[in-house]
Amino acid sequence: MSQVATIAWVKLRMGVHAVASVRNESRLKVAVISISAIGLWLFVFGVFFEGFGWLARFGGTAGDFALTIGDVIMARMLSVLTLAVFFMLIFSNVLVAFSTLYRSREVAYLVQSPMSYRTLFVARFAECIVFSSWALAYLGSPMILAYGLVNGAGPAFYVASAAFYPPFVLLPAATGSLLTLVLARIFPRLRPKTLALLAAVVLGLFFVYVRIKLSADRLSEENFLPVLLDASAQTQSPFLPSFWTSRGILAAATGNLGECLFQFLLLLSNALMATWMAIEVASRLFYPGWSFLQGQDRKRLRPLGKGILGRLDSLLHRLPNPTRVLVIKDIKLFWRDPTQWSQFVIFFGIMAVYIANLRNARMYTENDFWRNWVACLNIGACTLILATLTSRFVFPLVSLEGRRFWVLGLAPISFRRIVWQKFWLSVATTSTFTVGLVVLSGIMLKLNSIYFILSVYSVCITNFGLAGLAVGLGTLYPNFHEENPARIVSGMGGTLNFVLSVAYVAVVVGAQTLVLNWRVLGLFQNPAAFWWALGGVLVLVTVVSGLGMIVPMRLGLRNLNNMEF
């Protein structure tokens, strides 16, 4: 057996053991996650099927095209999506390749083995591809199926889609790995300030581009189609692999197999070329880069009393111990982990984009119907952002104690205190951002008092419910073997927490939306009936939030108390 085949066999066995270990998981957890996974796939399929179906019903033709407007928009949408996915794949491959090639402990073992760096890279590269591209197969397949069904495509379309998939994921994987190999030689030599400046410039340019190209003002003008075609014109460049993919698949849908084959071979040859280049570069750059990173001078000083983190002790002096040291420890661990705060910064970006685009929604606040919908959607957006925050950052808090739990397990403090400390820390931090967000968005949307109060109340109460869910389920289903918070979140417990968080938000927002809509539609016989219904909904929301907080916290604590370390 070759060395690559041996490593592939080991990975396969590890995969088999991981699947087999599902038998040890709670049946409820497995059932909820399996149903959720199928449900999400069906939901994505439904959205694309309805969306493509709606576009297909567009009448008329677009200018000189022999196609309907719907066909043109659909084709452009496919191109835009393919391009976006292509760049996301490159980005995720850069991240995955860095952790797989340079951070993984497995690499140290492989480097000392009698294996060429070329072989080592090929083995790790295969893992990168699997890690970075499985989600595309899962979420891309319902889109392709929906497109095929709406357009009545023949079997050639589905065969072509499956055939395009391997080279389409291979090319960004090779490109991402190439970038990582080069960056790993350059970045460690740069000063932190230079890196921060570079990141700020890239982010700034990105926001300027988004502002210019994807402005809702432009898309809401009457000349919608030309604006859309103009905005998506860059996706039609014949130099883009995403264009070869979308064009090839669309050609297969219309039975133009010659065009499809040409685009496929174009994509395949480029993917193979990029892979060969990545292997060649790896054989020269991997080891010097890895060795340099291992041999860096690590004297990162963090003196007490210097900087904000160093002064936390005095800033939080009113908190009694051991709560104070637990809070300080959690804050420091969070801010000193780049994988944590870098993703937190992305959340800020999303919130900023959301706030910046709210002014475009003001045109919909002229009449009651739209005002009501915008207000309800705003509550939905704020609570969903909160659900994402708690799912990503709060859920892993207990798991991140990991193999260090002995420190807490030995201390003369109860687990109850530790778990509730994490709950209150979560409420304190997430409510700062989300209450601010809902107040700011309410002011920008000029919501009247009833909507404003409801929005703020919903976000406040869901802070407690979602924190309880995340901390409780994080304690009920901890993963003490994983150090990477992103992987903890993507596990079964994390998925269950996210699904339940979204379901909880749906109940909170859905109940309010229902009552407010009935009022706008005049379905209440008198104002008193509306107020009674609204009061009932608020009681329901409060009770559901209370249950969402208490039940998982109790179950989690019971689990932790029965746990052995």
Add this chain to the structure above:
Amino acid sequence: MIRTENLTKHFGPKVAVNSLDLEVHEGEFFCFLGPNGAGKTTTIRMLTGLIKPTQGRAFIRGFDIQQSPLEAKALIGYIPDAPFLYEKLTGREFMRFVAGLYRMPEDHLAAKCEELLELFEIREVGDQLVEDYSHGMRQKLSFASCFLHDPKVAVVDEPWVGLDPKNIRFVKDFLKEKTRNGTTVFMSTHSLSIIENVAERIGIIHRGRLLHVGTLDAIKALSQSPGSLEDVFLELTKGEDA
């Protein structure tokens, strides 16, 4: 100071520790010896409250570790074989963290931290992140933090990994000194030469059962042909790996 009654732990069908009855006195240096998988670490984890016994009880100065965990834990200091610490804290921050967990008064805290960091020769790297520490430095930090709250009972699990000969000597002397001041030391180790140097009494555990407890001389006398502790140990445990 440490007392166990019928202490038993099952992992599924496997009996890791079987009806352990043991008493370790105040200020005693007690060494726990046994082959791999004999039940040493499981015993230590039950003594420190990290796992629950299937049967039986463990007492620290009269406090049942399961019934009165907070009182018992306040008296214990534990040094694990693999010191998993908070990587993103500095050594000094970790000391402050442990002090906070034990609710130590703030008055002389800084001075006490510095004294222990100095004693274990990690004061100079006290402001560096633990993730940049070598294994030996982590072990020293583990020791320093363990003795921050002046534990009455020190439970030490194979502490020599990563320590150089100079530090091994220092730790041996340090623990010995602690017992003179009344601290009870319960140490599990495979280093027979160290046991011969420091142990006042030795307990030999094999396949979950406590085979013998006694002084070094008493244990050596158990052998048909008295020799070194190594010979006796191998004979008693039927040649299993230490």
